[in-house]
Amino acid sequence: MFSKKKMIASIATAVAFAGVGFVATNDVAPQTFAQQEVKADSWINNYIAEQGIQPVQIQYREGTFNNWIPYENGVGKPEGVVVHETATPGATAEDETSYFNNNWPTIQTYVHAFVDASEIINIHSADYAVWGAGPTANSKYIQVELCEASTTDQFARSIANDAYYVAFRLHQYGLPVEYGKTVLSHDQTSKMYGETNHTDPTGYFANWNYGMDQFVAQVNTYYNQMNGSNTNGGTDTGSGNTNSGNGVSSNGSEGTISVSNPASFMVPLVNFNNDKPSKANRGLANNTPWYTDQTKTYNGHKYYRVSTNEWVIDTYATFTAK
Structure with missing residues (x-):
């Protein structure tokens, strides 16, 4: 549209x-x-x-x-x-x-x-x-x-x-x-x-x-x-919550990850279904930054969320906290 x-x-x-x-414009005085x-x-x-x-x-x-x-x-x-x-x-x-x-x-x-x-x-x-x-x-x-x-x-x-x-x-x-x-x-x-x-x-x-x-x-x-209550804004608040099950724990962790996969032109993504990771049908370009608002831990690896249900394993990610 x-x-x-x-x-x-x-x-x-x-x-x-x-x-x-940004290219600042200083010749227009704000009202x-x-x-x-x-x-x-x-x-x-x-x-x-x-x-x-x-x-x-x-x-x-x-x-x-x-x-x-x-x-x-x-x-x-x-x-x-x-x-x-x-x-x-x-x-x-x-x-x-x-x-x-x-x-x-x-x-x-x-x-x-x-x-x-x-x-x-x-x-x-x-x-x-x-x-x-x-x-x-x-x-x-x-x-x-x-x-x-x-x-x-x-x-x-x-x-x-x-x-x-x-x-x-x-x-x-x-x-x-x-x-x-x-x-x-x-x-x-x-x-x-x-x-x-x-x-x-x-x-x-x-x-x-x-x-x-x-x-x-x-x-x-x-x-x-x-103020003083939970919101329904998803996990973007950065407030931690823990859900245990099948070896998975989830926590709010807001920041940016830089992703890179030396073995390929892209970084693979995974989906979590029933608390188990599976390969997604998309990937991320190497050496790009991505906003993340939640992590999951599964079998000793941390996964960073970059979209609704797409995650990057810590093997390919460097995290910087907000």
Whole structure:
């Protein structure tokens, strides 16, 4: 799926990245963006609560984007989250994930995650920057795209999922919920830095009588629930848990692995089924870095997770903790 919105983004982004680092633009003075008032009253937020809608679990899939770009403050140091909207009616998170993975070298645009009413798909480590909102915003923020919904219930569920993803990332990186500072729309970053002309998701939200202030209130709800409690964000929290059985123990272990297989052009992957490893049908390129958020120990070897159920044995991996 593709839209004019994505093409406009690519023009700004192409100028921003001439290599693995950022090219800062110092000739545009950012506008001051005061922290906005957050309104708790929202019929959509109330609908989410009344219907007992719960966010889905975040899926971690390693995408094809092979640029590992530190934020301006360093790897693993984002300053907040930018909320986008796809402007592609009918496209699902699966559709958008597939499109971006196949076309980012041409359109010069990529984000960390896509969200719809039923899925949250994370396709690039949030420890590293992407190409979605112009050079300055790219160097600061995690970026997530919300897919368009066609019914009230779908919209509410997609908002719940999107707000959860934002809250999870803020909580993960120890950032507070601050509207206009750590939670921003693409519309806001366009006004702040003058490097893109996008206004999403403002218009789309307005179609549902919704606004960013109400969205941030929902983010805050989930964020508060995360304090002192478990989340359903998968294993990306880095919090350890142990499951014993058939010689397997599992633990959260967040960081990066560098992979290499001297005997081949690629590093083999394995799947774990019934707590036993089996050869996967894919591999990783030699001498490439991969984000990992969980390990398993089986028969004396440690395995590092690089996607939903794909693992690299320690024989081919060098781990660096986050």
